[in-house]
Amino acid sequence: xxxxxxxxxxxxxxxxxxxxxxxxxxxxxDKWSLLHSHALKAxxxxxxxxxxxxxKSTRFITAISVFITVFSALLNWVIxxxxxxxxxxxxxxLALVFIGLAASWVMFFLCLKMTTxxxxxxxxxxxxxxxNNNIATIRISIFKGLQESVKERRASSDKKAxxxxxxxxxxxxxxxxxxxxxxxxxxxxxxxxxxxKQSTEVFKMSDxxxxxxxxxxxxxxxxxxxxxxxxxxxxxxxxxxxxxxxxD
Numbered sequence: 001x002x003x004x005x006x007x008x009x010x011x012x013x014x015x016x017x018x019x020x021x022x023x024x025x026x027x028x029x030d031k032w033s034l035l036h037s038h039a040l041k042a043x044x045x046x047x048x049x050x051x052x053x054x055x056k057s058t059r060f061i062t063a064i065s066v067f068i069t070v071f072s073a074l075l076n077w078v079i080x081x082x083x084x085x086x087x088x089x090x091x092x093x094l095a096l097v098f099i100g101l102a103a104s105w106v107m108f109f110l111c112l113k114m115t116t117x118x119x120x121x122x123x124x125x126x127x128x129x130x131x132n133n134n135i136a137t138i139r140i141s142i143f144k145g146l147q148e149s150v151k152e153r154r155a156s157s158d159k160k161a162x163x164x165x166x167x168x169x170x171x172x173x174x175x176x177x178x179x180x181x182x183x184x185x186x187x188x189x190x191x192x193x194x195x196x197k198q199s200t201e202v203f204k205m206s207d208x209x210x211x212x213x214x215x216x217x218x219x220x221x222x223x224x225x226x227x228x229x230x231x232x233x234x235x236x237x238x239x240x241x242x243x244x245x246x247x248d
Contacts, residue, residue: 032136036142046153046154054112067174067178068105083192084189090185097174100171111164
């Protein structure tokens with residue numbers, strides 16, 4: 001009886017050893033599954049980062065288009081305004097805004113530039129790997145493919161992020177210069193219009209036509225010629241004899 005029990009236990013032990021050997025050969029350990037999941041998650045994050053950078057660049061290009069429209073309106077006002085003589089500071093600010101907007105547009109365009117990245121292989125070689133290797137080895141192979149793709153996408157995303165950062169800095173600088181430009185243009189226009197108004201008022205006050213004395217008919221004319229003076233004759237005749245300038 002005891003021998004039969006011993007033989008049964010030995011048979012069960014042998015079967016367990018066979019199952020254990022098969023599991024070690026075909027079933028992955030937790031660490032290889034974790035490694036594969038980590039690589040796959042890193043790959044997905046890099047893909048999401050890549051697309052987020054493209055989306056941000058697109059939104060910034062839209063904002064730059066608005067800035068360019070406002071800048072064009074300001075430029076037309078400066079060129080077409082003949083009533084105001086702007087100082088060189090205004091033209092310097094116009095040049096700075098133009099350079100900043102142009103540089104920003106170039107940076108965002110480079111960020112959106114098409115780039116080539118590696119993808120996972122689905123050729124026959126991948127099928128051969130699945131046929132001839134266990135699951136742990138397959139996971140390692142997938143990990144290596146994901147690792148190369150993540151490295152390439154990360155390098156491309158870093159380059160995009162650099163262009164995006166430069167474009168943002170140029171855009172912020174252009175916006176600041178545009179605020180200074182609007183302030184300078186408004187101040188100079190108001191100042192020159194106020195000065196022109198004051199000059200007109202002073203000219204009107206100093207006009208001799210407005211300051212000439214008004215004639216008054218009631219005042220005597222002291223430059224009038226004297227009336228004639230005569231003498232009466234001794235014979236009583238009333239004949240008027242005007243005095244000449246030679247008579248005493």
